Amino acid sequence: MVEQLKRLRTGIAGLDTLLKGGLVIGSSYIVQGxxxxxxxxxxxxxxxNHVRDGGRVLVATLLSESHExxxxxxxxxxxFDREMVGDTLQFVSAFDTLEQDGLDAVVRLLREExxxxxxxxxxxxxxxxxxxxxxxxxxxxxxxxELQGHAAFAGCTVLLLTSSRLEEGSPExxxxxxxxxxxxxxxGNAAVRHVHLRKTRGSAALSGxxxxxxGEDGLQVFPRLxxxxxxxxxxxxxxxxxxxxxxxxxxxxxxxxxAQGSVSLLMGPSGVGKTALGIxxxxxxxxxxxxxxxxxxxxxxxxxxxxxxxxxxxxELERSGAVQLCxxxxxxxxxxxxxxxxxxxxxxSGARRVVIDSLGAFGRLAxxxxxxxxxxxxxxxxxxxRDVTVLLTWEMRDIxxxxxxxxxxxxxxxxxxxxLMRLAELDACVHRVLSVIKVRDxxxxxxxxxxxxxxxxxxxxxxxxxxxxxxxxxAVQQDDR
Numbered sequence: 001m002v003e004q005l006k007r008l009r010t011g012i013a014g015l016d017t018l019l020k021g022g023l024v025i026g027s028s029y030i031v032q033g034x035x036x037x038x039x040x041x042x043x044x045x046x047x048x049n050h051v052r053d054g055g056r057v058l059v060a061t062l063l064s065e066s067h068e069x070x071x072x073x074x075x076x077x078x079x080f081d082r083e084m085v086g087d088t089l090q091f092v093s094a095f096d097t098l099e100q101d102g103l104d105a106v107v108r109l110l111r112e113e114x115x116x117x118x119x120x121x122x123x124x125x126x127x128x129x130x131x132x133x134x135x136x137x138x139x140x141x142x143x144x145x146e147l148q149g150h151a152a153f154a155g156c157t158v159l160l161l162t163s164s165r166l167e168e169g170s171p172e173x174x175x176x177x178x179x180x181x182x183x184x185x186x187x188g189n190a191a192v193r194h195v196h197l198r199k200t201r202g203s204a205a206l207s208g209x210x211x212x213x214x215g216e217d218g219l220q221v222f223p224r225l226x227x228x229x230x231x232x233x234x235x236x237x238x239x240x241x242x243x244x245x246x247x248x249x250x251x252x253x254x255x256x257x258x259a260q261g262s263v264s265l266l267m268g269p270s271g272v273g274k275t276a277l278g279i280x281x282x283x284x285x286x287x288x289x290x291x292x293x294x295x296x297x298x299x300x301x302x303x304x305x306x307x308x309x310x311x312x313x314x315x316e317l318e319r320s321g322a323v324q325l326c327x328x329x330x331x332x333x334x335x336x337x338x339x340x341x342x343x344x345x346x347x348x349s350g351a352r353r354v355v356i357d358s359l360g361a362f363g364r365l366a367x368x369x370x371x372x373x374x375x376x377x378x379x380x381x382x383x384x385x386r387d388v389t390v391l392l393t394w395e396m397r398d399i400x401x402x403x404x405x406x407x408x409x410x411x412x413x414x415x416x417x418x419x420l421m422r423l424a425e426l427d428a429c430v431h432r433v434l435s436v437i438k439v440r441d442x443x444x445x446x447x448x449x450x451x452x453x454x455x456x457x458x459x460x461x462x463x464x465x466x467x468x469x470x471x472x473x474x475a476v477q478q479d480d481r
Contacts, residue, residue: 001377001464002192003056005024005202005203006025006027007021007023007024007025007216008022008023008024008055008120008121009021009050010045010046010050011045011049011050011053011055012042012193012206012220012221014213014221014222014223015217015219017206017221017223018197018205018206018210018214019197020203020204020205020206023157023159023178024157024159024177024178024203025157026152026155026156026157027158027176027178027201028152028157028158028160028176028177028178029157029159029160029171029176029178029179029180030127030159030160030161030162030166030172030176030178031043031159031160031161031162031180031182032162032163032164032165032166032180032182033182033183034165034183034301037183037193038182038214038219038377039161039162039182039183040070040073041214041219042180042182042219043059043123043125043416044059044074044079044080044123045057045079045218045219046121047121048079049079049088049279050079051088051089051122051398055088055120056090056117056119056121057088057089057090057120057121057123058090058092058113058114058119058121058122058123059090059092059123059125060094060122060124061124061126061192062098062124062125062126062127062129062130063095063125063129064095067091067093067282071085073354077216077218078217079217079218081446087238090113090119092110092113094106094109094110094111094198095129095380097109097206098129098130098471099133100132100135102133102442103130103139103142103143105126105278106130106143106213106443107143107150108123110122110147110273114150114154114156115154118154118435119154119156120155120156120157121156121157121158121159121160122147122151122158122159122275123159124147124161125285125470126161126162127160127161127362128162128163128164128390131162131164131172132141137171138171138440141169141171141172141174144160144172144175144176145172146174148175153190159185160172160176161233164237173356175376177200177202178198178200178201179197179198179199180198181195181197181245182194183195183196185207186368191464192208192211192367193211193212193213194210194211195212195221196208196209196210200366202305206223206227207388208224208227208287208430209224209228210222210223210224210242210336211224211335211336211337211456213334213337213438214395218315219376221227222334222340223336223340224375225335225339225340225364225378225379225382226371226374226375226377226378228378229378229379229380229381229382232381232382232384232385233385233386234385234386235366235384235385235386235388236261236385236386237260237261239257240260241260242256242257242258242259242260243258243259243262243289243353243389244257244282245257245258245284245391246279246280246282246284246312247277247281248456249459249460250458250460252445253436253444253447253449253460254417254436254442254443254444258416259386259389259415259416259440259441259442260387260389261387261388261389262390262416262417263383263384263385263392263394263415263416263417263441264390264391264392264417265392265415265417265418265420266391266392266417266419266420266421267396267419267420267421268396268420268421268422268423269395269396269397269421269422270425271431272342272421272432272451273432273434273451274357274358274454275298275357276306277391278293278304278328278355278357278391278457279293279303279310279355280309280312280457281315282323282353282355283307283312283314284318284353285322285352287320288350289351290321290322290323290349290350290353291317291322291352291353292324292326292349292354292355293322293323293325293326293354293357294326294328294342294345294355294357295325295326295327295356295357295358296328296330296357296358296460296462297330297361298327298357299327300325300473303325308464310453310454310455310457310458311455311456312457324345324346324349326341326342328341328361330361330364330365333365333376334365334367335362335365335367335374336375338362339375339379339456342379343383344355346386348385351387352387352389353389353391354383354389354390355393355395356387356390356391356392357394358392358394358395359376359392359393359394359411360395362375362376373414376414376415388399400446412452415441416437416438417439418436419434419435420434420435420437421434421451422435424464426464431449432450432452432453433448433449433450434449434451434460435447435448435449437439438475447453448464449462449463450462450464
């Protein structure tokens with residue numbers, strides 16, 4: 001039987017997920033990163049959360065900065081409560097002791113303070129200062145080792161903060177059980193923060209770099225979706241059932257509708273009717289099978305107006321809880337943050353129908369476009385596993401033309417159904433054209449259909465017989481032979 005390590009929950013959104021439940025109790029960790037990367041916020045957020053969980057924290061600073069100045073900065077963050085300081089949350093300055101008496105004196109001071117306050121968490125801010133006071137690397141290892149030993153004996157977990165980017169072979173790295181690295185890099189004009197668990201001795205963790213944010217609530221970590229859902233959390237239904245699209249003509253083409261838990265992609269240029277089809281799909285929701293619209297460009301108000309124009313009023317469905325409209329502006333947000341928000345909305349609403357309008361917005365949020373395929377694979381795989389039937393849209397660049405651009409390499413292999421929508425000019429008139437390109441494990445009608453949007457809903461009809469080049473955007477009527 002595998003023994004489960006006892007954990008100290010950090011209470012920081014996403015970080016506990018990376019750490020598979022939190023820090024290992026009695027272990028020691030280095031938190032490293034350049035000045036301004038968020039080390040002090042992480043440590044004090046953890047400290048306040050630990051106190052709220054019933055723990056006792058000792059924060060020792062080896063820096064010259066006064067505690068009062070630190071409290072002024074922390075008071076702008078929602079997690080910090082000044083009333084905690086002095087009892088369950090103790091701050092002690094060891095800067096003068098380090099300067100005057102050296103590392104051994106600092107160890108003695110902290111050993112006494114741990115015992116006196118019965119601390120279950122020790123945070124030492126300023127490891128770089130301790131390193132500069134050490135005559136040799138052996139002295140640094142001795143300092144860390146003795147501190148660890150006294151803390152572990154008292155059942156105390158240790159966090160050592162440093163602004164130096166220590167390498168794996170450094171004396172400090174060889175002594176501690178874990179290394180948490182915070183960083184920040186520029187992506188165009190935007191600064192993007194990351195957290196990376198460089199070392200987690202004897203404990204599983206989500207590897208790689210993960211995006212994070214610092215706001216009024218402190219640090220938030222967003223695990224990479226492809227790491228978090230490398231395997232879906234559920235198996236999904238083993239029974240094949242059909243789900244109506246809300247457009248009877250399209251259901252006929254699909255052989256009765258979409259397979260439950262399938263992922264369908266609508267590809268087409270702006271104005272071709274992708275959002276309208278998504279609204280129709282949503283309008284077929286019910287209390288037993290709720291729907292969620294997760295959109296980036298259309299606000300809920302505009303969606304309601306479009307639905308009314310198509311005779312597909314969704315107001316009553318919203319009031320009954322059968323439909324939820326979620327708007328995510330494209331002006332802000334991180335890729336994994338938005339992916340997590342989508343899955344949280346699905347979980348909270350119990351949605352069984354989801355419209356994501358559109359995938360292109362995810363691409364704009366991605367700092368590393370090479371990730372998109374793995375991201376979409378994880379996202380759609382998890383939605384399938386939850387028996388959610390998904391309708392995705394992708395806006396193609398060219399309004400007319402034969403070129404078809406895909407949102408990510410190999411995306412067509414990730415979706416079960418592929419519907420191509422185009423605008424075609426024929427006889428001095430622009431027509432909307434729909435064609436079902438792919439339906440996984442099912443027969444379908446591949447004929448070109450004209451798509452009509454009217455107050456009575458959405459209509460499809462077989463058209464363009466005798467015409468060639470329709471999908472190129474410029475149809476040509478062929479002579480009868």
